[in-house]
Amino acid sequence: MTESTDTPGTDGKPGYAADKAAVRTRLRRVEGQVRGIQRMVEEDTxxxxxxxxxxxVNRALESVALALLxxxxHHCVSHAISSGDNADEKLDEATAAIRRLVRS
Amino acid sequence: MTESTDTPGTDGKPGYAADKAAVRTRLRRVEGQVRGIQRMVEEDTxxxxxxxxxxxVNRALESVALALLxxxxHHCVSHAISSGDNADEKLDEATAAIRRLVRS
Amino acid sequence: MTESTDTPGTDGKPGYAADKAAVRTRLRRVEGQVRGIQRMVEEDTxxxxxxxxxxxVNRALESVALALLxxxxHHCVSHAISSGDNADEKLDEATAAIRRLVRS
Amino acid sequence: MTESTDTPGTDGKPGYAADKAAVRTRLRRVEGQVRGIQRMVEEDTxxxxxxxxxxxVNRALESVALALLxxxxHHCVSHAISSGDNADEKLDEATAAIRRLVRS
Known part of the structure; x- marks a missing residue:
């Protein structure tokens, strides 16, 4: 796991807290798609x-990642900047996550 | 599902037939990783x-796709070319799959 | 050109102002590489x-984009957040640019 | 430069020979776009x-790459397979180029 600065939004929750149900639904759908691909392989598709x-599935995962980002x-980085609470680390961390996403 | 020319290798099996177990193991691992991400979200990670x-997970899926390709x-496209059995369609189909992979 | 909120950092300059020379050098190198590829094609490489x-060249351009981002x-978005000057638009704009980068 | 098997199509020309003018035109356009980006940076855009x-520019380059592929x-790989002239090396080489494209 990335050594992260780990101080989410103002309320201590992660930035995606308000969208948690939607994120989990999308991930569950991806999980089902991956199971479906296993069946396709099993059936010599x-x-x-x-x-x-x-x-x-790759595009669906990318969409989930872009929504989380x-x-x-909007929450964790904004809070760090407006509170002055290790804003630079938070921004560097975001850029590193964006680089991993672009290169994956 | 893509309308595909659907004539695999010489033995009627898909190109990945010899690697089927390995492909399924990798996909099962990806499925587990996606479940793990759901838990992370559930636990406000x-x-x-x-x-x-x-x-x-994106990179793992890309690796599976590159191995399948x-x-x-090596099998389906080679067979189509050496047998002269709709080789051009098979090549066009492969390029379209590569384009989807590059753009996903 | 994207309709952008177009209010850079505090000093009215773009975020990359301090790195302008390095960005131009990297872009000039990319330009030279693209010319080199034309020569390769001309010489039936x-x-x-x-x-x-x-x-x-794609990777080099991606690196330039990630540095600009x-x-x-660090500058334009941070300034918008700390000054409260259309911060949400600035963040939405950044996410849209990241999406284009991920999908290109 | 990649150590390549370097035996193009039947006529000794590269696979893109018939599309050479179009490839060069597209690359020249990309070169112009990269110069344009340098001007944008120079003008603090x-x-x-x-x-x-x-x-x-990234998408344009990808399109050129997909057309070359x-x-x-259709030419070099097909010829290698139908002539039995180091077909496997040619296919492995193509997969490696596809991997670089997917990961760039």
């Missing part, structure tokens, strides 16, 4: 159709 | 740590 | 070697 | 607008 599903910037 | 895990080229 | 160079967050 | 242009598969 044609390679291209399996690849198409993997690309769809948006929440993080 | 700090946003950056959740993002780090999502990037890791390699198998597909 | 083998496809794979041309592709290798294009991937290298980091500067933008 | 707002960070987000510079980032938008970099994402556009398609040509390579």
């Amino acid at each position: 044609y390679c291209i159709d399996v690849l198409t599903q993997i690309s769809a 948006d929440d993080h910037l | 700090y946003c950056i740590d959740v993002l780090t895990q999502i990037s890791a 390699d198998d597909h080229l | 083998y496809c794979i070697d041309v592709l290798t160079q294009i991937s290298a 980091d500067d933008h967050l | 707002y960070c987000i607008d510079v980032l938008t242009q970099i994402s556009a 398609d040509d390579h598969l």
